[in-house]
Amino acid sequence: MVIRPGASDPPTLRQVAELAGVSIKTASRALRQEGYVAPATAERVRTAARSIGYRVNAIASELRRGSVSTLVGLITGDLANPFYSRLARGVERELHPAGLQLVTGSSEEDPGAEAALVDALLQRRVRALLIVSAADDHSALSDDLARGVPLVFLDRPPVGLLADSVLIDNAAGAAAAVRHLIAAGHRRIGIVSDLSRLASQQDRLDGVAAAMAAAGIGDWQRWCRQDAHDIAAARLAVNDLLDADPAPTALLCLNNRITAGALTALQGRNGSATGAQATALIGFDDFELSELLGVTVVGYDAEDMGRAAARLALERMDDPQRAVRKVVIPTRLIRRGSGERAPAP
């Protein structure tokens, strides 16, 4: 036995009851305001509880009530990415009024780590699981889904599984951006995307392809660079594109990190990321200070995505049998200058 001075066990209901001179059950009733307790007794119990700093043991309480916790799990790729943190805020704000709490975990985009997290959260009997998945197959979760654990896929659709999801209208947003650039006179448009295995990136590329095809541009893939997963890789990819001959006159960056990398690359070349002579630029995902930088983006409300996902989860808790739903978050082209530049003559 290890002696840990200063570390004593928290008070239990039994101690409160003894102090108040009642049975455990009466103490429980008094604290939970169940009724059928004489006002004087209830007051004695409350005083006793306060005096020893009693707090119900949620672990015991949950076990007794059938192992249903008040926790909801959220798995993302990286807590510090503004997109994910806005998602998280939306989720949290929607859960809070329902008395639920958020447990977060980062997969760092690693399917193995993600599976381990899912497992840990389900062991903890979370009430629902919201997940921005890095995995390319989710059939392993079908048992849990069948068992009634609300499962909501965010940003990337479930594969091999029928579950609720909240997705961005990726293809439409990317297509609109391409059309916007083409309308400004561009024909050579550099496309930079993140990991090609991510469905969201694929969808954006599909949108690009559709818009290019509609405009009769066949060789766009010459100026397409994929798998730029961090800012540094994006910068390299953009520099590579701009060194091509002929170089693209416009850039479309398929997520916020890539846009940041592109801005850095452009600044390195022109001395200014936003100079009037610079290459036209549209970024997918809005970002802080994008307005200040005059960057045209394909925006959407990330916090609202989180809220929508949380709502889907809450609704499924109420009715496990309802039809599977897919919420599509619309995108909006926000013109700020960088996407409206005509190609250099």
Add this chain to the structure above:
Amino acid sequence: MVIRPGASDPPTLRQVAELAGVSIKTASRALRQEGYVAPATAERVRTAARSIGYRVNAIASELRRGSVSTLVGLITGDLANPFYSRLARGVERELHPAGLQLVTGSSEEDPGAEAALVDALLQRRVRALLIVSAADDHSALSDDLARGVPLVFLDRPPVGLLADSVLIDNAAGAAAAVRHLIAAGHRRIGIVSDLSRLASQQDRLDGVAAAMAAAGIGDWQRWCRQDAHDIAAARLAVNDLLDADPAPTALLCLNNRITAGALTALQGRNGSATGAQATALIGFDDFELSELLGVTVVGYDAEDMGRAAARLALERMDDPQRAVRKVVIPTRLIRRGSGERAPAP
């Protein structure tokens, strides 16, 4: 009784044991790799567990083992603020190898909401509680602290309580910024700060006062604006300052939101936030794209703060009796141009 088709209870150890034809305890031993189980038996148990999708019930397990969860609580003001989300990432990265999980909650800077969150997390028997507190008194937590719950205060020090903390070297950072501006020739320096009740803001103002005094500048408070809690308020405050007569020739913004507001205000006035003729500017807190914008800042490593806090918590779990520690995160003046501009003639 409510019928909820499709929602069945998750499998228990007892079911695994029955299926494998062993006792519950043997099943437990096999799954937990405790030893003293014949290889063939262990394999039968594992197969049974897999076939029915068994997952230990962490709630029951934790109760049995003394109500110690593997959760660590983190309370911040706003999940989506990049400062907090970096903190969270640091915490999470340090906790993960220790097998602990992060539960997050936002107080929205409201002491009442914060108290409710603390209560909920302690009811859940979190292993430790990390908190960026909006409250101005923490003596209510002394019971829990005495009971051995590791409590770590982040960014803002504990009041009325002796507990571990991780603080930024606010006064030194702010003083360095002021000295830097003075060295560039400025005498009228506008200061904009967030809620004055926050200790971190007070400390930064103390640093400002010290540096001003050392330079013999006595009337600096003329150009000091407080309680600018969001970007819009900061923009207003900065505009107000720049309309003063005489106007300040430099600005020091005491957090990241204020800097964003100031940049917006400057852009509104000059057409460009970074134009060479603009007012000099230094921001406290580094931010994404600050390099791109050429903004001089007082920076520090927020992720490292989170890691340090998590480490303090882990160490206190090992030794509840160790002396209270305060980790001070150093700041660094990062010169990017905006803080090096001389006053307009």
Add this chain to the structure above:
DNA sequence: CCCGGATGAGTCAACGTTGTCACTCAGTTG
């Protein structure tokens, strides 16, 4: 050949709470 230790397995209680049932005692009703 018997004893001691290692191995494999099972029984039982307990963690702290809450749902169910049962009991007591006033007060009311017929």
Add this chain to the structure above:
DNA sequence: CAACTGAGTGACAACGTTGACTCATCCGGG
């Protein structure tokens, strides 16, 4: 005045897991 009602209270079991025991068997050494 017996039967009934309901407020107030308590005893007990159970949630699912695991630690502390116990028990049987087998094997090697003295």
